[in-house]
Amino acid sequence: LHREDSRSMKTTTLNSWKDLQRWLSQYEDKQKEFAFRGQAESAWPLQTSLARLFLAHTDIVKHDHWRRRELKMYRIFRERLLHVCPGMYDTWQPLDILALMQHHHCATRMLDFTFCPRVAAYFALENTQGESAIWVLDKNFLDRRRVEEKLPDYCGPTHDPDYAVFHREQFRQHERIGSIQVPKQLNGRLAAQRGCFFVPGAISVKVKDELVHTKVILSEGLAIESLARLSELGLDRHRLFPDLDKLAQQASRFSVTGAPDFPEPGHDARTPR
Secondary structure, eight states: OOOOTTOOOEEEEEOSHHHHHHHHHTTTTOTTTEEEEEESOTTSOOOOHHHHHHHTTTTTSOGGGHHHHHHHHHHHHHHHHHHHSTTTSTTOOHHHHHHHHHHTTOOOSOEEEESOHHHHHHHHHHTOSSOEEEEEEEHHHHHHHHHHTTOOSOOSOOOOTTOOOOOGGGHHHHHTOEEEEOOSSOOHHHHHTTEEEEEESSOOSSOOGGGOSEEEEEOGGGHHHHHHHHHHTTOSHHHHSOOHHHHHHHHHHHTTSSOSSOOOTTOOTTSOO
């Protein structure tokens, strides 16, 4: 699936579980070379929650103020976070803070991706009512492009007091880049989903097609069988959204049932020792 750097986005359509299975097999030995995002509607653009937020308030938020407002939101969140939880998040870097904001449904410039194409397929198909899609990004291509254009791998907000938003002439240059990032501070959900983020260089209405490796359209007819097959492979909401509250409840309940000790490997919990 490699293409030349000047390429336009490739689109392909899959019509059956066998088609999807063959497509998934291409990436079995390409861990972290590609990132994937599943969306329930194929017509949805690749667009950040931050862009959707600001587009919904164009009467108040002017386009040339987007970056300043993004920085304002980031700093409000971080300063209040440090006040509410003193000492807990002091050493967290901007990407870690943005991931925390994203996890708690705050609008950010980051798009949720995964290094596992099966996870992306599950999210594309889980709630679809028609054609869904998987977006594929080539990490090596994005990295090489940034190096060639001498641009940084992160262009988002930061708590550095010297940080300022881009000058107007920098907007178009940074629009053409983006990076695949993994926060240092992983939560359980990110780990379970082999999650990562696509961080665009600019807050735009949608991610430019030239940054996308492939858009894979999943036809309506393959959803039911493919979800069942993916579930057999261990992909379901219980595994992809680990619920620590549920684990705590189970641990509490099981403390008063069965034998008093946790079974060691090779021992049956019901057998007295």
